[in-house]
Amino acid sequence: MTALGFLYPGHFAEDDYPRIEQLLAGGIRVDTVHTDAGEGVYGVEALRRSGAPERLAAGVEELRLAGAETVVWASTGGSFVYGWEGARDQVRALARQAGMPASSTSFAFVHAAREIGAGRVAVGATYPADVASLFTDFLRAGGVEVTGVRAAGTVSAAEVGTWGEEDVLTLARAADGPDAEAVLLPDxxxxxxxxxxxxxxxxxxxxxxxxxxxxxxxxxLTDRRVNAPELGSLFTREPIIQV
Known part of the structure; x- marks a missing residue:
């Protein structure tokens, strides 16, 4: 059994995690601990507060006691708002506190884009334009070219948590362009x-x-590969590069 640990801010789309666990088809346990999301709004300072060290540290012990082998800060906005180096420092501090390998969703996007060989991507962001631009800056710092970005301009995670299939599809289509090799939805x-x-x-x-x-x-982070077609191309391709 491989035990994966996640620090998830608030209560919005956390039910994605048990769904993904089911789609991974056995041998993998997904443990999710909720951190304080604060205001839950998509402002730069509010997002920085959501990723503050003391908020992340509060959930680490619970994951450790659950037997997690790795921990990922499951927040894109709560990591990329610190910039590339700040997000790296955030992950390093989390790894020291947890005593296990650590990462965040922002780095996950960079690594995943490299994994599928997508050097040029389009971004469909739920965020306001100023926040979305920080994500594109983060991607570029990681060597991923952004061909275009669609910022939906929503102001809170609570609003985004109510979106359904058609809303997500509309955002993805609006973001896509002929030069993009993949489309990223970062929330x-x-x-x-x-x-x-x-x-x-x-x-x-x-x-x-x-x-x-x-x-x-x-x-x-655990060197575990899983073939899960219902989770998309990322979970069906052979690795293109080693990160």
Whole structure:
């Protein structure tokens, strides 16, 4: 049994994680501990507060007692708002506190894009434009070219948590462009685990979503590979590079 640990801010789309666990088809346990999401709004300072060291540290002991082998901070906005180096420091501190390998959803997107060989991506962000631009800056710092970005302008994770299949598909289509080799949907408050095959069929290209890449990143940290077609191209391809 491989035990994966996640620190998830608040209560928005956390039910994606048990769904993903089921789709991984045995031998993998997904443990999710909820951290304080604070205001749950998509402002830069609010997102920085959600990723503060003391908020992450509060959930680490519970994951350790559950037997987690790795921990991923399951928040895109709560990591990329610190910039590349700040997010790296955040993950390093988390690894020291947890005593196990650690990462975050923002780094998961960079690693996943490399894994599928997508050097050029389009971004469909639920966030306001200023927050979305920080994510594209983060991707570029990781060597991923952004061909275009669609910012939906929502102001809170609670609102995004109510989105359904058509909302997600509309955002992905609006973001996509002919130069993009993949489309990224960077918000762990967005339900996507049930929609990845639909999205990839509609766009005819890989789609990387926040909760999907977060779980993949935890598996990567444990050197575990799983073939799970219902989770999209990321879970069916042979590795292209070693990260």
């Amino acid at each position: 762990t408050a967005l339900h996507t685990a049930a929609y990845v095959p639909l999205l990839e069929k509609a766009l005819s290209k890989p789609v990387l979503t926040a909760n999907q890449v977060t779980v993949w990143e935890a598996l990567r």
